[in-house]
Amino acid sequence: MYITAFEKMDARFAAAACRAYNDWLHDYIEAADPKRLFGAAAVSAHDVTSAVAETRRAVGNSGLHEASCLHCAPHAQTFVARQLTTGPERSIPSSG
Numbered sequence: 001m002y003i004t005a006f007e008k009m010d011a012r013f014a015a016a017a018c019r020a021y022n023d024w025l026h027d028y029i030e031a032a033d034p035k036r037l038f039g040a041a042a043v044s045a046h047d048v049t050s051a052v053a054e055t056r057r058a059v060g061n062s063g064l065h066e067a068s069c070l071h072c073a074p075h076a077q078t079f080v081a082r083q084l085t086t087g088p089e090r091s092i093p094s095s096g
Helices: 011-031 048-061 074-086
Strands: 040-042 066-068
Touching: 011 040, 011 048, 040 048, 048 066
Parallel strands: 040 066
Antiparallel strands: none
C-alpha cells in the first residue's frame, strides 16, 4: 500500500489506512470465494505497537492469512515478527 510509504506521516492515519484496507480485503474475499482466495494484511511501519496490534487483529480475527509491511526497514520487520511471537511491545531497536 503506497499510502503508508511516506517517511513523515501521522502514525494514526497510517494505521487507520491499513485497517480500512484490511477490512475491505476481508470483505472482498468473503464476497468472492474464500476457498480460492486469501489475503495478506497491510501493516504500517510508522508505529510498531499498532503494527503488531493490526497484524493480530487482521490475521487472527479477520481471517487474512499473513501480514506484509512493504515499506518497513528490515530491522522493523524483524522486530514486529519477534513481538508477535514473544509478547509485550518494547521500543524498536536501531538498525545500526
